[in-house]
Amino acid sequence: MTERHDAVDVITAKRDGRALTDDQIDWVIDAYTRGVVAQEQMSALAMAILLRGMTRPEVSRWTAAMTESGQRLELSGLDRPTVDKHSTGGVGDKITLPLVPLVAVFGVAVPQVSGRGLGHTGGTLDKFETIPGWRADLSTAHIMAQLRDVGAVVCAAGASLAPADRKLYALRDVTGTVESIPLIASSIMSKKIAEGTRALVLDVKVGSGAFMKDRNHALELARAMVDIGADAGVTTSALLTDMSTPLGRAVGNANEVAEAVEVLAGGGPDDVVELTVALAREMLAACGITGVDPAEALADGRAMDVWRRMVAAQGGDPMAPEPLAPHTEAVVADRDGVISRMDALGVGIAAWRLGAGRSHQDDRVAASAGVYLHKTLGQHVHKGEIIMTLCTETEARMPRGLLALAEACAGRGAVEISDVGARGPIVLDHVAAVV
Ligand code: URA
Numbered sequence: 001m002t003e004r005h006d007a008v009d010v011i012t013a014k015r016d017g018r019a020l021t022d023d024q025i026d027w028v029i030d031a032y033t034r035g036v037v038a039q040e041q042m043s044a045l046a047m048a049i050l051l052r053g054m055t056r057p058e059v060s061r062w063t064a065a066m067t068e069s070g071q072r073l074e075l076s077g078l079d080r081p082t083v084d085k086h087s088t089g090g091v092g093d094k095i096t097l098p099l100v101p102l103v104a105v106f107g108v109a110v111p112q113v114s115g116r117g118l119g120h121t122g123g124t125l126d127k128f129e130t131i132p133g134w135r136a137d138l139s140t141a142h143i144m145a146q147l148r149d150v151g152a153v154v155c156a157a158g159a160s161l162a163p164a165d166r167k168l169y170a171l172r173d174v175t176g177t178v179e180s181i182p183l184i185a186s187s188i189m190s191k192k193i194a195e196g197t198r199a200l201v202l203d204v205k206v207g208s209g210a211f212m213k214d215r216n217h218a219l220e221l222a223r224a225m226v227d228i229g230a231d232a233g234v235t236t237s238a239l240l241t242d243m244s245t246p247l248g249r250a251v252g253n254a255n256e257v258a259e260a261v262e263v264l265a266g267g268g269p270d271d272v273v274e275l276t277v278a279l280a281r282e283m284l285a286a287c288g289i290t291g292v293d294p295a296e297a298l299a300d301g302r303a304m305d306v307w308r309r310m311v312a313a314q315g316g317d318p319m320a321p322e323p324l325a326p327h328t329e330a331v332v333a334d335r336d337g338v339i340s341r342m343d344a345l346g347v348g349i350a351a352w353r354l355g356a357g358r359s360h361q362d363d364r365v366a367a368s369a370g371v372y373l374h375k376t377l378g379q380h381v382h383k384g385e386i387i388m389t390l391c392t393e394t395e396a397r398m399p400r401g402l403l404a405l406a407e408a409c410a411g412r413g414a415v416e417i418s419d420v421g422a423r424g425p426i427v428l429d430h431v432a433a434v435v
Helices: 007-015 022-034 039-052 056-068 096-104 124-128 140-149 163-173 181-194 215-231 254-264 270-286 294-299 302-313 344-356 395-407
Strands: 083-087 110-114 152-156 199-206 235-242 250-252 327-332 337-342 370-373 386-392 415-418 427-431
Touching: 007 022, 007 039, 022 039, 022 056, 022 163, 039 163, 039 181, 056 163, 056 181, 056 215, 083 096, 083 110, 083 181, 083 270, 096 110, 096 124, 096 152, 096 254, 096 270, 096 294, 096 302, 110 124, 110 140, 124 152, 124 254, 140 152, 140 302, 152 302, 163 181, 181 215, 199 215, 199 270, 199 427, 215 235, 215 427, 235 270, 250 254, 250 344, 254 270, 254 302, 254 370, 270 294, 270 427, 294 302, 327 395, 344 370, 344 386, 344 395, 386 395
Parallel strands: 083 199, 110 152, 199 235
Antiparallel strands: 235 427, 250 370, 327 386, 337 415, 370 386
């Protein structure tokens, strides 16, 4: 077959700072998916994009082409609005677990396609998979039936969802081109748009434990994703939220499920409840639902009812006890004072080293490994009091977890006790669509 463009022309256009045409973008994504554009050519193009950037129309077209590279879930047959949330990932970020059933309480359908974790940030599926029997791989018929019956589903992306992104993301990982904001934004949004939701709320995290360490970059990413959503006809907004310290007290997998269940039972840590409720309000508003109080649905058990039905619909036992780690070690305070630093990255790396995270896509994660924070940022401690407990299934990992805490923050340690310290606001900013 004769190709209508030449990859070298597309690469040199971007290298020289020119905007790509719609047809060049459609062709290059399609030809790359078909294997006609070679890996080395796409590497060069990704690097040119990283260095030269893309205009809003280019990014939106690039995203649409990646969405079109696979199948799009058809949710229009549902009799209710659809809304989803995407988090850019953090430490202790179990918000999806209470949020999805909470939003479904109000009569909207929440189709949440999630991923597995890599590195220090946990993956939602890894947490759910600690529930005995729970399955992430669902057929489209199952997803639709569950959205009709329960209103909420959390599942893995099938191979047909944005295959161009799957291939390109793996390439960016090994070519130093992950950090390009247009490429990150289009990668995330192509998958979310393919999932078929009509509305989307983004939780863009900023801080040491987040992908974006710096507020301006996080805002830039949020703006790019909200613009892509608007251009694709998906009602999209973003909250910028703090990830300088872990969310809640549990960091790991099964312990995060247990904490999410506490929130669904009307308790749980204040920061987890606050962010869950803030995102629920934003998601409901995106569906035109205002004047309701998501906090009430946590307190009165309605969200818990949906959670149990959602877990059971995917084969899971919602009453199964939390698996406990065979090896634990307490970290204690070496002085009286206030926790003035509890670094998200340091705690996240410690949990990873203890076995809660993976270094390669096919690594197994340990259900009961992780960190439990008895004290969090801004709390008073006495000398000798337990600050955190490290948990692992493999004893040899314990020193690696402790070392990660000690080495954090350029050797200053993940935890600092001094005379003053306070937890700042969780929601830092809001980014709305400009159409
Ligand atoms: N997550 C994605 O899905 N894509 C990126 O490029 C970065 C994070």
